[in-house]
Amino acid sequence: MKHGLEAAEEHPVHLLHREATEKIIGAALEVHQQPGYGFLERVYQRALQVELVRRGCSAEVETRIQVLCKGVVVGDYDADLLVDSCVVVEIKVAADYDRHDEAQLLNELKATGLKVGLLLNFGRTKVAHRRLVF
Numbered sequence: 001m002k003h004g005l006e007a008a009e010e011h012p013v014h015l016l017h018r019e020a021t022e023k024i025i026g027a028a029l030e031v032h033q034q035p036g037y038g039f040l041e042r043v044y045q046r047a048l049q050v051e052l053v054r055r056g057c058s059a060e061v062e063t064r065i066q067v068l069c070k071g072v073v074v075g076d077y078d079a080d081l082l083v084d085s086c087v088v089v090e091i092k093v094a095a096d097y098d099r100h101d102e103a104q105l106l107n108e109l110k111a112t113g114l115k116v117g118l119l120l121n122f123g124r125t126k127v128a129h130r131r132l133v134f
Helices: 018-033 041-054 099-112
Strands: 058-071 072-083 085-093 116-121 128-132
Touching: 018 041, 018 085, 018 099, 018 116, 018 128, 041 058, 041 072, 041 085, 058 099, 072 099, 085 099, 099 116, 099 128
Parallel strands: 085 116
Antiparallel strands: 058 072, 072 085, 116 128
């Protein structure tokens, strides 16, 4: 099992949940054009949900993810978006990503048992994305 970041263009034919990730990235590019950049994460979260639903995806906002230890809930996360029940999306509005952003998404993937996550950064003049495969 490969852990870590994987650029979307590295394995275009063999991407896990390729169709979903392509739709998410396409929707993010559309959302970044309108309303544009400079808004709070919540604005992009809601706009992305609307655009994904318009494109035929299921997109759940603020999905509660429980962290279990020996069958006992010891914590939880709220994922920004869960798309098609297979991709966790974390939305950022910053000049750049930091290691905490990647760690947060990795923890959400571990807690859900899902394999694919996307970090989307709307804090630049051009939307940036990173695909994380756990």
